[in-house]
Amino acid sequence: MAARSHPGRALAAHAVLIVYTLIALFPVWIIVINSVKSRRAIFGAPLALPTPATWDPVGYTTVLENGDVIGYFLNSAIVTIVSLAMVLLFGAMAAFALSEYRFRGNTLMGLYLALGIMIPIRLGTVAILQMMVAAGLVNTLTALILVYTAQGLPLAVFILSEFMRNVSDDLKNAGRMDGLSEYAIFFRLVLPLVRPAMATVAVFTMIPIWNDLWFPLILAPSEETKTITLGSQVFIGQFVTNWNAVLAALALAILPVLVLYLIFSRQLIRGITAGAVK
Amino acid sequence: MGSLRLAGLTKSFGRTEIIKGIDLSVANGEFVVFVGPSGCGKSTLLRMIAGLEDVTTGSVTLDGQDITNVAPAKRGIAMVFQTYALYPHLTVRDNMGLALRQAGVSRAETGAAVDQASTLLDLNPYLDRRPAELSGGQRQRVAIGRAIVRTPKLFLFDEPLSNLDAALRVATRIEIARLHRELGATMIYVTHDQVEAMTLADRIVVMRAGVVEQVGPPMQLYNDPSNTFVAGFIGSPRMNFLKGRALGEQSSIMGVRPEHLSITFSGSAISGSVSHVEALGGETLVYVHTEPHGLLTVRLFGEHHFSVGQAVGLTPDPARVFRFDAEGRRLR
Numbered sequence: 001m002a003a004r005s006h007p008g009r010a011l012a013a014h015a016v017l018i019v020y021t022l023i024a025l026f027p028v029w030i031i032v033i034n035s036v037k038s039r040r041a042i043f044g045a046p047l048a049l050p051t052p053a054t055w056d057p058v059g060y061t062t063v064l065e066n067g068d069v070i071g072y073f074l075n076s077a078i079v080t081i082v083s084l085a086m087v088l089l090f091g092a093m094a095a096f097a098l099s100e101y102r103f104r105g106n107t108l109m110g111l112y113l114a115l116g117i118m119i120p121i122r123l124g125t126v127a128i129l130q131m132m133v134a135a136g137l138v139n140t141l142t143a144l145i146l147v148y149t150a151q152g153l154p155l156a157v158f159i160l161s162e163f164m165r166n167v168s169d170d171l172k173n174a175g176r177m178d179g180l181s182e183y184a185i186f187f188r189l190v191l192p193l194v195r196p197a198m199a200t201v202a203v204f205t206m207i208p209i210w211n212d213l214w215f216p217l218i219l220a221p222s223e224e225t226k227t228i229t230l231g232s233q234v235f236i237g238q239f240v241t242n243w244n245a246v247l248a249a250l251a252l253a254i255l256p257v258l259v260l261y262l263i264f265s266r267q268l269i270r271g272i273t274a275g276a277v278k
Numbered sequence: 279m280g281s282l283r284l285a286g287l288t289k290s291f292g293r294t295e296i297i298k299g300i301d302l303s304v305a306n307g308e309f310v311v312f313v314g315p316s317g318c319g320k321s322t323l324l325r326m327i328a329g330l331e332d333v334t335t336g337s338v339t340l341d342g343q344d345i346t347n348v349a350p351a352k353r354g355i356a357m358v359f360q361t362y363a364l365y366p367h368l369t370v371r372d373n374m375g376l377a378l379r380q381a382g383v384s385r386a387e388t389g390a391a392v393d394q395a396s397t398l399l400d401l402n403p404y405l406d407r408r409p410a411e412l413s414g415g416q417r418q419r420v421a422i423g424r425a426i427v428r429t430p431k432l433f434l435f436d437e438p439l440s441n442l443d444a445a446l447r448v449a450t451r452i453e454i455a456r457l458h459r460e461l462g463a464t465m466i467y468v469t470h471d472q473v474e475a476m477t478l479a480d481r482i483v484v485m486r487a488g489v490v491e492q493v494g495p496p497m498q499l500y501n502d503p504s505n506t507f508v509a510g511f512i513g514s515p516r517m518n519f520l521k522g523r524a525l526g527e528q529s530s531i532m533g534v535r536p537e538h539l540s541i542t543f544s545g546s547a548i549s550g551s552v553s554h555v556e557a558l559g560g561e562t563l564v565y566v567h568t569e570p571h572g573l574l575t576v577r578l579f580g581e582h583h584f585s586v587g588q589a590v591g592l593t594p595d596p597a598r599v600f601r602f603d604a605e606g607r608r609l610r
Contacts, residue, residue, distance in 0.1 A: 170363035170436075173330045178424075179351030179380035192367055 028254065035059050035247035042243055059248030062235075068223070069249065072231035077256060079141055079227060080209045083148035087205050088198055090149070091156025092164075096186050098157070099164040100172070110161065116154030121147070122214060132219055139222040147215050152205040163197035164190060199264040206264075210257045228253045280341065280431040280464035281306045282327070287336035289322055289488075296322050298488040299336070304466065309458050312468045313475040313511070314485035320468045323485070324434050327466065328357050340431060351380070356425035357434040360441060362417045364409040364424075370396075371405040374424045388427075395426040398457070415446045422454070426461070435467040439474060451477060472512055476500075484508050506606035509533045515563060518574045520548070520594075522601065529601035529609050536563070536577035538598035541584075546591020550574070552584045566590055 033049055034042045041054035048054070063069050098110045121128075128147060129138075137143040167190050175185040191198070216230040232249035235242040282304040289297035297319045304310050312320040325331040327338055329350035337346045345353045356377075364373050371392055378388040396402050399419045409417055418438060425433055435454070439447045455478055458465055469475055475482050476496045484491045484499065484507070492499060492508045503509035509517045513535055520532040525547060541564065550568030564576040564584055574592060584590070601609045 168361055168363060170359035170361045171365070173325070173328075173350075174357070174359055174363035174365075174424075176330060176350045177328060177355070177357050178377035180376075188367075189365065 031247050031250050031254070035244070035251040037244075039244055042247075056244070057248075059242075059244030059246075060252075062242065062245040063248045063252065066234070066245070068226075069228070069231060069252070071224070072226050072228040073252070073256070075141060075225055076210060076227040076229070076253075079144045079148065080206055080257075080260075082141075082145050083152065083209050084202060084206050086145070086149040087152035087156050088202060091153050091201065092160050092191060092194070092198065093186070094153070094157045095160035095164050096190060099161045110157075114154055114158045116150070117158060121151045125214070125218060129218055137219075139220050139225050141220065141225055143219045144215055144225075144227075147219065148209045148212075152201075152209070155204060156201045159201050160194060160197055163194045167193050202264045203261060206260055207257060210253075282432060282464065282466070283339040284323075284327070285337050285339070287323070287326065287338065288334045289319075289326060289331060290334045296488050297326070297334075300490055302483065302490065302493065304464060306464055307462050309465045309467065309478060309480045310483060311475040311479035311481075312466065312483045312485055313470065313472060314491075315511075316470055317487075318485045319488040320470075320485050321436055324357075324436055324466065324468045327432075328355055328434055329353055351377070354431040355434060356428045356430035356432075357436065358418075358421050358425050358438045360437040362409070362414075362421045362441070364417055364420055366409055369406050369408055370401060370412070370420050370423075373409065373420060374427045377424070377428050391427045391429070392423075395423040398426065398460070399423045399453075414442055415450065418442060418450060419453075422457070426457070431464065433463055433465040435465065437469055438467075439469070439471075454478065472514060476512070482512070484511055503533075503600065504608050506531060506533065506602050509600055509602075509608075515575045515577065517600075518571070519602075520571045520574070524570050527601065530604040531602040531606065532594075533600035533602060534594040535598065536575040538595040539574065539576045539592050540595070541566075541576055541578070542591045542593045544591070546593050548574070548592040548594075550590060550592065552586055552588045552590055554586065555584050557581060564590075566592060568592070 030046065034046060036057055036059070037048075037050045037054045038056035038058070041048070041050070041056070045054075094113060098106060098113075132138050132143045137146070171189055171193075172185050175189050180188065211229060212227075213229045213233070216225075216227045220226070221230065228249070232246060232253065235245040235249065282302075284300050284302045287297060287300040288295065300323060302310075312323060314320050322331060326333055329345070329348060333346050337344055339345065340353065340355070365376065368376065374392045374395060375388040378391060379385075383391075392405075393402075396405055399422060401416070401419055401423055404412060404416060404420070409420065412420065418441075421438070438454070439450055442450060451474060454465075454467075458478075467474075467478060479496055481493060481495055482499055483493050486507055492504045494502075496512070499508055499512045503512060506519060510519070510533075515536045517533045517535050518539065520534065522529040522532045525532065548568050548571065550566040552564060553567040553573065554565040556563040556565075559581070560579070562578045562580070562582045564578060564582070566574050566576060568574055576592065603609055
């Protein structure tokens with residue numbers, strides 16, 4: 001592939017991608033290097049690498065001593081992973097039904113489910129809050145999981161139904177001839193074949209959930225249910241901001257999402273399904 | 279074991295009728311081929327027999343038992359698909375054994391059935407490979423093996439050779455014919471290729487636009503077609519249709535197969551000029567432009583030399599001329 005493309009064009013493409021990567025990584029880099037520097041060094045030379053003279057892990061010790069950071073992490077992880085699992089499961093099931101079965105109102109249902117892509121869920125914040133109050137779910141992780149599942153489903157249904165339309169009908173029919181149930185066809189034949197699409201959806205769904213500050217602030221601001229993004233805010237004050245602690249908390253918050261991303265991107269690349277049909 | 283009856287079978291998608299009333303009986307052990315142009319409903323009909331498509335009206339009966347509303351896996355029918363449709367995550371052995379395992383057959387019995395089928399199809403060296411590691415021909419043999427393992431009452435083949443290259447297609451065709459002889463099972467085979475239909479079938483069902491045009495053994499369709507559609511579809515190169523009135527005939531259409539036209543230089547009924555010659559070694563196809571019949575094909579055996587533009591006369595074999603009315607129905 002590379003041998004055929006024009007070297008100049010490849011060079012230009014790489015230059016553009018490298019510049020973009022540097023721009024995208026720059027804030028992350030600044031957070032990480034400054035998180036281990038002393039307060040004076042952060043303000044004196046924000047772009048400088050930490051030296052033995054400026055090295056100061058006070059941010060991390062503050063974060064780990066003050067507040068229940070481990071708890072915040074767990075909250076974030078529970079909310080993200082459970083929401084993600086529900087989005088993938090229900091999204092894939094809805095997509096399978098829409099792409100596989102002929103029923104009255106199929107197209108209309110598909111459009112209805114995809115509508116959520118165009119309407120930001122935050123417009124409904126007040127109504128959601130009223131609903132959660134009425135249901136007694138305020139200050140629970142369940143509230144967040146429900147909201148995030150709703151938020152992630154439209155895109156998941158939209159992307160996955162496109163991919164599922166491309167799964168060979170013959171393969172599904174072969175499963176039916178061999179006595180597999182519709183559930184077995186869905187879980188054992190179709191899902192493995194749309195795994196790259198599932199990974200894409202997972203990444204697009206996971207990152208906004210992990211990074212969200214809005215809904216944790218409104219629906220679950222209590223100490224026991226704070227997520228890491230909300231928890232980090234305690235170090236940002238109206239008058240004084242503990243930058244060491246903020247940067248350390250943010251640096252720690254990057255790690256889990258990075259791990260999840262690496263897991264999914266491996267799936268993205270893996271092409272074991274090649275040659276399944278034809 | 280394995281006699282199929284279709285009675286008044288129809289299929290509609292919304293208001294469009296795809297299958298317009300099919301009545302057909304297939305005897306035990308018979309090899310029946312559904313043939314027709316794409317979109318004629320032959321694959322839909324096959325899927326209706328398999329239970330993969332709902333039947334709008336009519337019934338499907340296998341061995342005297344009404345299976346119209348029976349689930350596909352419970353019908354005792356196996357199917358081989360055009361795209362092989364092997365399970366990508368299973369080995370050849372597991373692909374072939376899945377149906378029996380699903381039906382609750384013991385591991386040992388399944389293993390024995392898989393071994394028997396793989397021996398029959400020379401698949402023993404590949405049993406532990408995954409489909410991605412096999413060539414197209416091997417994958418199609420696995421797909422056939424998967425059907426055999428179940429020892430079904432009825433085999434269905436949905437254009438199984440379409441994805442294979444020409445040489446492999448001939449080899450697999452012979453293989454399927456051999457399997458039919460050895461297993462003695464009832465088989466229904468769908469194809470748009472009339473050569474496959476002629477070479478494999480005990481009986482051919484010619485379909486057009488959801489309707490059966492004619493049913494019969496290959497040679498009967500070749501020698502006694504009931505309309506211009508069947509006459510044109512069966513036989514390669516296709517039959518020439520001449521304007522009967524221009525030849526002083528009562529019938530409006532006269533059909534002559536390319537092998538029953540000869541090139542003559544005196545007393546010819548039709549005259550024209552050579553527009554193209556295809557020399558195949560064993561036979562020579564001469565395309566002759568004539569007025570008012572248009573381009574006619576002549577099939578000559580052996581090598582013959584004609585130059586483009588050469589004036590020639592054509593004479594049909596009077597015993598092998600088919601006469602049709604203006605609607606294309608055969609006049610007998």
